[in-house]
Amino acid sequence: MSQETSSAERHVRRFIRPALWALVLVPAPLLIAQLLLDQLGADPIDKLERLTGEWALRFLIASLAVTPLMRLTGWGWLVAQRRFLGLAAFFWAFGHLSVYTVLDWFFDWQEILKDVTKHLYITLGMLAFVIMVPLALTSTKASIRKLGGVRWNKLHALVYVSVIAACLHFVWAVKQDITEPMIYGGIAALLLAFRVVWRPTPRASIRPPVG
Amino acid sequence: MLIRRPDDIPSSEITPESIYQNRRQFMGAAGALALGTVLSPAALQALGRTGMGMQDDKVTPEEDVTSYNNFYEFGTDKEEPKELAKDFKPMPWTVQVEGLVKKPRPYSYDELVGKLSVVDRTYRMRCVEAWSMVIPWRGVMLRDVINRVEPLPSAKFVEFTTLFDPRRMPGQRSPVLPWPYKEALRMDEAMNSLTLLATGMYGKSQLPNQNGAPLRLVTPWKYGFKGIKSIVKLRFTDKMPNTTWADANPSEYGFYANVNPQVDHPRWSQAKERRIGEFIRRPTLMFNGYAEQVASMYSGMDLRRNY
Numbered sequence: 001m002s003q004e005t006s007s008a009e010r011h012v013r014r015f016i017r018p019a020l021w022a023l024v025l026v027p028a029p030l031l032i033a034q035l036l037l038d039q040l041g042a043d044p045i046d047k048l049e050r051l052t053g054e055w056a057l058r059f060l061i062a063s064l065a066v067t068p069l070m071r072l073t074g075w076g077w078l079v080a081q082r083r084f085l086g087l088a089a090f091f092w093a094f095g096h097l098s099v100y101t102v103l104d105w106f107f108d109w110q111e112i113l114k115d116v117t118k119h120l121y122i123t124l125g126m127l128a129f130v131i132m133v134p135l136a137l138t139s140t141k142a143s144i145r146k147l148g149g150v151r152w153n154k155l156h157a158l159v160y161v162s163v164i165a166a167c168l169h170f171v172w173a174v175k176q177d178i179t180e181p182m183i184y185g186g187i188a189a190l191l192l193a194f195r196v197v198w199r200p201t202p203r204a205s206i207r208p209p210v211g
Numbered sequence: 212m213l214i215r216r217p218d219d220i221p222s223s224e225i226t227p228e229s230i231y232q233n234r235r236q237f238m239g240a241a242g243a244l245a246l247g248t249v250l251s252p253a254a255l256q257a258l259g260r261t262g263m264g265m266q267d268d269k270v271t272p273e274e275d276v277t278s279y280n281n282f283y284e285f286g287t288d289k290e291e292p293k294e295l296a297k298d299f300k301p302m303p304w305t306v307q308v309e310g311l312v313k314k315p316r317p318y319s320y321d322e323l324v325g326k327l328s329v330v331d332r333t334y335r336m337r338c339v340e341a342w343s344m345v346i347p348w349r350g351v352m353l354r355d356v357i358n359r360v361e362p363l364p365s366a367k368f369v370e371f372t373t374l375f376d377p378r379r380m381p382g383q384r385s386p387v388l389p390w391p392y393k394e395a396l397r398m399d400e401a402m403n404s405l406t407l408l409a410t411g412m413y414g415k416s417q418l419p420n421q422n423g424a425p426l427r428l429v430t431p432w433k434y435g436f437k438g439i440k441s442i443v444k445l446r447f448t449d450k451m452p453n454t455t456w457a458d459a460n461p462s463e464y465g466f467y468a469n470v471n472p473q474v475d476h477p478r479w480s481q482a483k484e485r486r487i488g489e490f491i492r493r494p495t496l497m498f499n500g501y502a503e504q505v506a507s508m509y510s511g512m513d514l515r516r517n518y
Contacts, residue, residue, distance in 0.1 A: 043487055119478055
């Protein structure tokens, strides 16, 4: 049994990075190709805005899945994937914000400012992004060393605020049919609930899951 | 721009090729931006002005108007209605006329709109979601239909109902809106010379299913959701009827739904809109640019409260 587990672990450990890199690198060029080939429908800007936002949320939620997965499998090395997925989420969120600023509003700062301050779902989206900035900036190993594990973990707990803001942003961005945002929100809620329900006892913790 | 007889529309406007050309250029520009190519804002501004034709009202390509639809009876994604409505058979069609009319009874499609004078009108269509199109409708004036069915003088409103048939309209199997879809107009709005009952578009005598075949309301000074599709009932009444979006979400949608750049939707601004096929948003016009024809109907009304 333990033999099987460890061989599974070896396989996953070998292929996880290439698989994640593929997941990160494939959608963006695909989207750009669709844009250039006019495959994004009648309102490509709206479509692009939705799709970049969805990818950001997918990676953000995926980063949230790492800790539970680590506790369930006992594979401590998974922790490195958490930062990788978080960074991927940040880059998609940056793309999402860029589409909003450049393509949707074309630097119309007056309207953008009005949008961010007057419309709660835009405020929440902006909050979700702003929180990700310091997290992305401190995603290096050097930053972990500099801040120390405890402080680093505390800072990065802000991701919970970011993901909740992002989910609410999605729910309120949708006009009427909230099926899709509720699916994302439900998964995020489960992953957050896992942390509340299954707190690591000193015995269960594998090693301080920093990074 | 307001009203065009068919002979006034140059064939170059009906043929969407040139516009497609434009859109491709825009795609290139957008793509370059997405790729992070260094382009100065000034250069882009110039591109926006010269390449996209900011202020004119070119007819939107038929392909876009028939593939980008809010018709929740056939799915909530805008691409869905084209696919999910393709086997819908609108004929034979009956419209129930009831309420405060001389003789309430069912009318066949031909009895209701047959032999009325057919008009071709190119109108702007402004969606409440802040995008817009320019659509060459074909249809009859609602006023002519109303005169034909003879409402009583006591009728103050006319209410429209969409077909309810979840077997033929799969979107109705999910409770995303309170079915059937209902809309209504005050009698003066219904009798306004802009108001059409569309039966076709782009010079064709039949509407595509995804655009509301066979009968669809067109009120170009109101947000698009007032343009109820696949109408099976006209009811004349003296009380303001409930309407579907106002029922589903009363704080966000009202009875009048007049296009108004000064009154925002609670969740987004209505000051600007993106014309489908263009890049930079253009300012939204009061009553969608039809103030001259409709503003007098609302004089003295607080349009902030009567949204």
